[in-house]
Amino acid sequence: MRLDRLLSHVAGLTRSQAQRAVRAGRVAVDGALAEDPACKLGDGAEVLLDGVPVAKRAPRYLMLHKPAGCVCATTDGRHPTVLDLLPEAERGGLHVVGRLDLDVTGLVLLTDDGAWSHRVTAPRRKCPKTYLAGLAEAIDDAALDALRRGVRLRGEEEDTRAAAIERLAPDHVRVTVTEGRYHQVKRMFAAVGNRVLTLRREQVGPVALDPALAPGAWRALTADEVAGLRACGA
Ligand code: URA
Numbered sequence: 001m002r003l004d005r006l007l008s009h010v011a012g013l014t015r016s017q018a019q020r021a022v023r024a025g026r027v028a029v030d031g032a033l034a035e036d037p038a039c040k041l042g043d044g045a046e047v048l049l050d051g052v053p054v055a056k057r058a059p060r061y062l063m064l065h066k067p068a069g070c071v072c073a074t075t076d077g078r079h080p081t082v083l084d085l086l087p088e089a090e091r092g093g094l095h096v097v098g099r100l101d102l103d104v105t106g107l108v109l110l111t112d113d114g115a116w117s118h119r120v121t122a123p124r125r126k127c128p129k130t131y132l133a134g135l136a137e138a139i140d141d142a143a144l145d146a147l148r149r150g151v152r153l154r155g156e157e158e159d160t161r162a163a164a165i166e167r168l169a170p171d172h173v174r175v176t177v178t179e180g181r182y183h184q185v186k187r188m189f190a191a192v193g194n195r196v197l198t199l200r201r202e203q204v205g206p207v208a209l210d211p212a213l214a215p216g217a218w219r220a221l222t223a224d225e226v227a228g229l230r231a232c233g234a
Contacts (some may be wrong), residue, residue, distance in 0.1 A: 001092040003029065004037040006047060010054050011094065026050050059113035059225045060094065062086075063207065066108045069214035072099035082108055085216050097121060098129070098180055098204065106131070106201035107209035109221075109229070116230055120205065125179035125233035126161070127205045131185050134198035138170035143192040146234070151191040153181065160188055172204070180234070205232030 001009075007018035007027070008017065022037040023025055028048040043048070047054045066072070070080045074095060079102065082093045093112035098121050100108060111117050120127055144167060150159035164176040177184060185195045202209055206228040210219060221229075 001041055002037075003027070003034055003039050003041055003047070005092050006024060006041060007037075007049065007054065009089070031045075041188070059116070060090075060111060061113065061116070061217050061221040062090075062094070062110040062223075063210060063213070063221055064108045064110060064218035065209060065213040065215050066100055066201075068103050068105050071102055072096040072108060082110070086110075086218060093170075099143065100201060101183065101186075101199075104199045104201065106199075107204055107207070108201075109204060109207075110218075119178060120218070120229050120232060123179060127181070127183055127229070127233040128164075128176050128178050128203075129201060129205075130174060130176040130203040131198050132198075132200045133173050133185060133188060133189065134201055135171040135173065136195035136197055137193075139167065139173060139189075139192075139194055142193065143195055144173075146192055147175070150212055152193055153184075153187045154180070163188070176203075183216055205229050 003022065004015055004018040007013050007021065008015050011022060019037040022034050026049060027034040027035055029039070029044055064082055064085060066082055070082055070085065073081050074083055075081060080094060083094060086094070094110045095112070095117065097109040097111055100106065109117075109120065119125060139208040143166050147163055147165055150162055152159050160181070161178050166174045168174055175185060175188075181187070184201055189196050207225045209219070214218060
């Protein structure tokens with residue numbers, strides 16, 4: 001995050017007051033007088049204003065309903081990003097916790113707490129993720145059983161972990177996986193000769209996409225949701 005932004009978020013200064021404070025030599029970063037209000041702060045940087053530590057802003061945890069056509073990245077030259085859906089003042093320092101493909105919709109988590117996102121995404125913790133998939137072909141029982149047991153994805157050396165799959169219609173399924181391999185769900189259905197046409201993430205661990213959120217909308221996670229995801233798969 002930029003120094004002037006941190007000062008305005010955390011110390012309650014306006015952006016121009018923050019810039020003046022830096023130029024007046026009132027701000028130190030990691031023991032050295034700051035000169036550039038726009039300088040980028042490293043993780044855990046210690047910032048003093050008039051010799052007093054600027055209290056750390058509480059970490060932020062958000063859920064967002066990702067529409068198709070925006071990317072799960074902080075910047076992208078070609079497409080809008082999920083961060084572009086947030087007001088500018090909310091974006092600083094946030095990153096996406098577990099990406100979705102450009103065409104995939106549904107639940108995306110964002111935070112500035114790296115330790116928390118690591119816990120949610122660490123493969124060994126096996127935090128479950130549930131998707132609704134619309135398929136090109138009706139799926140038969142043999143294919144469902146193969147997917148439940150685990151299938152070999154193209155170019156990989158290990159089968160997928162066991163997955164839970166529920167058939168909702170001949171060509172619609174709800175699938176829960178506990179890994180996050182590249183294009184995992186699409187490649188799983190490709191491995192049984194089918195194709196995913198639409199994919200939407202409904203749930204990560206104990207947290208479901210809030211039905212009140214229209215595509216593009218977001219809200220802060222509740223304390224219970226943050227704690228539930230922290231414990232997820234533990
Ligand atoms: N599986 C996919 O194929 N794509 C996603 O975005 C998420 C899971």
